[in-house]
Amino acid sequence: MSSSLLIVGEGLTGLFSAVLAARKGASVRLIAEGRGGLSLSHGCVDVWRQGDSKSSFRRAGRNHPLFGLSSAALEPALLEFLQLMQEAHLPYAGDLDRVLRLPTALGSVHRTSAAPITLAAGTLDDHAPFHLGQIGGMRDCWAGLAAFGLRSRGVDVVGTIELPIPERARDVYAHDLALSLEDPSYRDSVCADWTRRLKGVRRLGLPAVLGQDHSIEVFTAIEERLRVSLFEIPTLPPSLPGLRLERALRRLAVEAGVEVIEGPAVRGEVDGRSAGKRVSGVVGTTAGGPRVFRSQAVLLATGGGLHGGWISFANGEVQDSVFGLPLDAPEDRDRWTAPTLFEAQPYARFGLRVDPQQRPCDARGRPYFENLFAAGGILAGADRSSEGCRQGLGLASAYAAVQGALS
């Protein structure tokens, strides 16, 4: 039983693990070389793109990390997540029994299991036709493009509407608008103008800019003021739904007593007194050189190869980037990638194999260390992007790893 846990990585998996572990009474530190990619993401929880039921991802087979996690961890993890978000005033809608189909800024359809209610209101299963709003001056979400794509998929987009905002001194990001809209007087002045332009509009999709930390209040206030049913569509980064989720989780973590150490790149440290059986923590590159961060257990939530979780060398070896544990990869590098960019990539499945307690292990299932755990994108066998299982895998494996580390 460990009472201290060091988590490496500040994405969804790392932050969710940190909250869970701290709430179970562990002393938790989260260390990360920069923040994870949540603020680049849509903020929804994708569990399995193709399936409409919790059992469908079983078709992925025994080697898929969700296969073993599905029964014991996935459901409680999602429930825990939904409760946390409720508590953080960022309520989500969704469950494992059906799939939400949501419009994207590119005009495609995003199939997901749970979404912030401000996004979920845009479900395409509600067949009420809608308009899309183009907020003036904002480059990162173009209503015309979204409408074109959605119409080509048979979605009834009535039209697009220009919604101007007062001129600003520079290009506006979604984030700028979100902060401005938290100011009631700014909100009132733009809504006064928008109301006139929305005559006859009953349902309206807007880029996700309706508030940062107070999105529900902002959303509700604007909806009441405009007298339309609103929904939000995630934009290019900074993407508010992902940013809101990151900020909510970090706030919950800090309130639960987690110490967040941002900045250092880390290397794993093996406990020499344990005959190589245990890890003792990590060495981090701080402003004053290397410093040791010790802990009774370490959880790798470092993400996949594109997120820094593993690195490859010229000789074809692939290793996890913290402890240098070997990953399976074909010797022939040509087999790492698919012939074209927009298809499933073999390298996406590279990662660490884990035992039932989520400890990285060798091909015969023997853990490398007694107290080293892994969760999320660093796990082998999943192609999170083409399978659409990124957040589901992160939450479920985080849940299992925290149980493993603290039991």
Add this chain to the structure above:
Amino acid sequence: MTASLAFFDSDLCVKCNICTAACPVAAVTDRFPGPKAVGPQMARFRMPNHPSVDPSVAWCSGCGVCSRVCPHGVPVAEMNIMAKAETHVGPIQSLRDWGLSRPAEVARWSRPVRPLANAALRSGLLRAAADRLLGLASGAPLPEVAPEAFHRRRADLVRRVPERPSGDRGTRVAFFHGCSTDGYEPWLGEMTIRVLQRLGIDVEIPPQRCCGLPLQSNRDFEAARRYARANLANLHPWAERGIPIVGTSTSCTLALKHEYRAVLGLSGPEVEAVSESTFDFFEFLDQVLQDRLADFDPVPVQRRVLYHPPCQLRSHRVGTPALRILRQIPGLEVIVSRAECCGVAGTYGLKSERYDVAVKAGGDLFAQARQAAPDFLLTDSETCRWWIERHTRVPARHPLEILAESLGLENLRPTAGGD
């Protein structure tokens, strides 16, 4: 040479905007396009030592959040500080910045006329005049100069080189007190010594000058390098013997660890040794003295405090060691700040043209402080402490003062109005 870092590392930027979303200045003013836009994005249009093509970089407060949150290792803040040094500044602002960046000299020169100088700081009329004529914000808190400099008061501990070891290794530190303790808050230096001595540590005070950070922030890299080289020469004898250099002003310790190398471009064994021997006060306690702290039976401190880790402390990349120690004090209820920065960022918020933006940047923290209504706000940097107290009316303290209380030591902070 100083530009090389920025030039190469800007290619690491993938334009993900994680820094933009975290920047406390871009969040409150459109005049700052954000760290990515003025940094890695604009770097390709800059020539070393040429004026910056886009003056908007001058809105960067230098808080360092962007570098810390970057997942690709881009030194965004460092690039922007360098670019800012090449921006044009008018003669009046230059004069003001000359003074703001020399806190040690200001203390030394005003000490002989101390009653007058301190009365001037309290005079609304004179402060309003300074605001209009010199660009020194009238709402900015400025410290009163102390009757005697700390290094004179504790001349008994000043050493030119470390003394021969008196006890076992590792029981001695070199105290880098910084200008604020030396000129304005010598009582804090005295308390530091008492806390360290209570924990069985011998304290020596090496000869030292201002760390140079205010000069660097105010574009005078040449003067900052002169100060830095003097400090390196003075501190190296301690670093070389493996004696930790400990400071209670988190921006000074950051300068010794990081800015000399990463911004001022100094290199060589002296700067490496000093950097790696330097600890912020609570980092030292946490990394080196945890066992001794555990031996103490702390006096309960029945208070509710809001702890704000300064942006400069977070740039040390060691987390929040003060929080780890504060949480061991029985009776103490600790709330943690949600803000990235209090806004002042050293001397940034003291300038009339930046003042409103700096106040807005601290808005989240001020709101949290008012809402939580703690007995004290704790923070490891003096400028943050003065600034937050001014804007929230919550008494702000160095966390060391609370630790001293739990170790049964007297608080030497002068009562308001007295010395």
